Amino acid sequence: MTEKRQGWLSALSDLAGAVVPLSVRELEAEIADRLYKVPTAVNEYGFDRFGLSPDEARKTLLPAALLYKHYFRVSTEGIDRVPSGRVLLIANHAGQLPFDASMISAAMILEAEPPRIARGMGEYWIPQLPFVSSRAHRMGTMVGTPENCRALLDDEECVMVFPEGVRGMNKTYDQRYKLQRFGTGFVRLALQTGTPIVPVGVVGSEEQQPGFARLDGLGKLLGAPALPLTLGFPWLGPLGILPMPVKYWIGFGEPLRFEGTGDEDDADINVLVDRVRAGIDEQLSRGRAQRQGVFTG
Amino acid sequence: MLARRLSAEGDVCGVDSAAWETRPPKVPVYRADLRKREFEDVIRTERPDAVVHLGSVRHFRGDAGNRHDINVRGTQKVLQHCSDYGVEKLVVVSSGTVYGALPDNPFFMDEDHPLSASRDYPEIRDLIEVDTLASGFLWKAPGVTTAVLRPVHILGPNTRSMMGQFLRLERPPTLMGFDPVMQVMHESDMVEAIVRTLEVGLNGVYNVTGPGEVPLLTAVRETGGRAFPVPEFLFRTALRELFPWSVVPWPEGVIDFLKYPATLSGKLFESATGFQPLFGLRETFRGLDA
Numbered sequence: 095m096t097e098k099r100q101g102w103l104s105a106l107s108d109l110a111g112a113v114v115p116l117s118v119r120e121l122e123a124e125i126a127d128r129l130y131k132v133p134t135a136v137n138e139y140g141f142d143r144f145g146l147s148p149d150e151a152r153k154t155l156l157p158a159a160l161l162y163k164h165y166f167r168v169s170t171e172g173i174d175r176v177p178s179g180r181v182l183l184i185a186n187h188a189g190q191l192p193f194d195a196s197m198i199s200a201a202m203i204l205e206a207e208p209p210r211i212a213r214g215m216g217e218y219w220i221p222q223l224p225f226v227s228s229r230a231h232r233m234g235t236m237v238g239t240p241e242n243c244r245a246l247l248d249d250e251e252c253v254m255v256f257p258e259g260v261r262g263m264n265k266t267y268d269q270r271y272k273l274q275r276f277g278t279g280f281v282r283l284a285l286q287t288g289t290p291i292v293p294v295g296v297v298g299s300e301e302q303q304p305g306f307a308r309l310d311g312l313g314k315l316l317g318a319p320a321l322p323l324t325l326g327f328p329w330l331g332p333l334g335i336l337p338m339p340v341k342y343w344i345g346f347g348e349p350l351r352f353e354g355t356g357d358e359d360d361a362d363i364n365v366l367v368d369r370v371r372a373g374i375d376e377q378l379s380r381g382r383a384q385r386q387g388v389f390t391g
Numbered sequence: 392m393l394a395r396r397l398s399a400e401g402d403v404c405g406v407d408s409a410a411w412e413t414r415p416p417k418v419p420v421y422r423a424d425l426r427k428r429e430f431e432d433v434i435r436t437e438r439p440d441a442v443v444h445l446g447s448v449r450h451f452r453g454d455a456g457n458r459h460d461i462n463v464r465g466t467q468k469v470l471q472h473c474s475d476y477g478v479e480k481l482v483v484v485s486s487g488t489v490y491g492a493l494p495d496n497p498f499f500m501d502e503d504h505p506l507s508a509s510r511d512y513p514e515i516r517d518l519i520e521v522d523t524l525a526s527g528f529l530w531k532a533p534g535v536t537t538a539v540l541r542p543v544h545i546l547g548p549n550t551r552s553m554m555g556q557f558l559r560l561e562r563p564p565t566l567m568g569f570d571p572v573m574q575v576m577h578e579s580d581m582v583e584a585i586v587r588t589l590e591v592g593l594n595g596v597y598n599v600t601g602p603g604e605v606p607l608l609t610a611v612r613e614t615g616g617r618a619f620p621v622p623e624f625l626f627r628t629a630l631r632e633l634f635p636w637s638v639v640p641w642p643e644g645v646i647d648f649l650k651y652p653a654t655l656s657g658k659l660f661e662s663a664t665g666f667q668p669l670f671g672l673r674e675t676f677r678g679l680d681a
Binding site for chain 1: 494495496497498499500566567568569570571572603604605606609613622623650651652671672673
């Protein structure tokens with residue numbers, strides 16, 4: 095019985111292999127090849143100590159890479175400025191769903207030399223959602239506590255942080271390209287661990303899913319972290335959560351290296367946070383000046 | 392096992408409330424309840440240099456109040472006799488589960504992390520009380536060199552840990568859509584860790600970790616099981632409704648250990664004792680029942 099089913103399945107996967115366009119299979123091979131170049135300390139079962147599995151990550155990266163190349167048609171600039179060893183990528187956050195995080199991850203795999211796995215620092219609800227939780231784990235995404243971030247930086251990893259958090263992701267359309275209030279924890283961590291900060295500007299995500307209003311009260315009632323009304327959601331049902339095919343541009347700024355202990359007063363820390371914000375703003379205006387339109391460029 | 396290993400170093404005796412069939416020869420075992428006078432007599436007459444307290448009830452089969460009493464009052468008596476009768480060294484084996492499995496747990500919690508297990512898992516609050524009593528004993532009785540060990544899940548043929556029992560199931564129920572990393576160590580390594588603790592004369596609270604981290608489903612597969620994924624809602628309802636009737640062996644709180652990672656940092660213990668686990672992940676899983 096089992097044998098028969100296996101035969102069945104393999105026939106099906108052969109068929110799928112024949113139907114899937116060559117370019118997709120090539121892309122899959124490219125991802126595998128590049129992931130192989132990422133120095134990841136995995137144990138005998140193929141997991142690193144945070145539960146990341148390069149094998150599993152490959153499967154998740156394929157759809158991200160397809161979006162990257164064909165849907166959002168991402169251009170990147172300055173990715174060679176990301177230094178080797180421990181580094182914090184600090185970016186703007188927008189677009190209701192974190193496609194910006196996926197696109198930065200895809201860029202770090204597909205465009206960076208050598209390729210790197212950008213570890214995401216996520217919200218508390220990520221580990222509470224079935225399937226999202228297990229997928230995030232295998233991708234190396236984890237709850238953004240200072241302890242986790244410090245452990246990753248101690249391992250010389252590349253960590254991606256969105257200091258605006260949900261404030262940025264679920265802001266309304268009139269706030270596009272206006273950076274929301276930043277958390278300050280990332281600067282303290284950078285000071286404590288001697289980590290360079292690369293400001294990253296993402297153009298496109300801010301228009302991918304224009305939000306009109308936030309129903310925070312109702313959202314709280316339903317237990318959701320945010321409940322936005324957007325161009326597509328909830329009017330188009332599940333389809334409405336899909337982003338529009340905007341043109342993405344991702345700019346990496348010069349790394350900022352700050353000196354300090356991390357125990358400074360908030361006022362001193364905020365000065366440094368503002369320098370990172372300015373770095374992101376600079377990238378955002380460069381990207382917006384270069385593009386021809388929201389969907390083309 | 393521990394007795395066999397320790398008897399290579401000096402004289403050992405055991406105390407248990409039940410008869411101990413598989414005890415090593417030449418190791419006398421007293422039958423005594425930790426909470427009663429008979430146990431105090433053992434300490435008074437034997438006058439041990441060192442006491443290793445392993446006597447906590449971890450399963451939920453009996454009466455919950457009785458379990459609480461054995462664990463908490465039993466521990467309190469052990470501590471009291473140790474300070475009354477001039478015991479030099481005390482090792483209390485607590486558990487790594489006292490930190491709890493919470494969604495906002497960081498990876499690799501250190502010894503200062505709050506013990507929050509009882510927030511959603513009130514059935515093991517006695518284990519937290521035991522840990523707290525023993526940690527408090529550190530400053531109450533500075534004359535006794537006390538080490539509180541919080542090991543990760545211990546696996547091995549002689550150990551009936553919660554995780555061991557779970558992994559022994561042919562079709563262990565798992566939580567659909569969740570696969571958190573977990574940490575295990577082999578029972579032989581834990582024995583060695585206790586021996587090292589005594590040798591070094593550790594004083595303090597220490598996590599003890601094994602060879603590394605793997606996702607739960609990998610552990611299930613490697614110990615010969617086939618995971619039986621259950622949607623969270625069903626799983627919770629089943630345990631909540633059935634546990635009070637003793638139909639299922641676990642209360643609802645264990646679900647969080649199948650849902651969120653609860654990993655410890657054993658760095659402090661390793662640097663204090665030079666302890667390194669001999670059993671790798673593969674040997675630990677293969678060695679569950681052999």
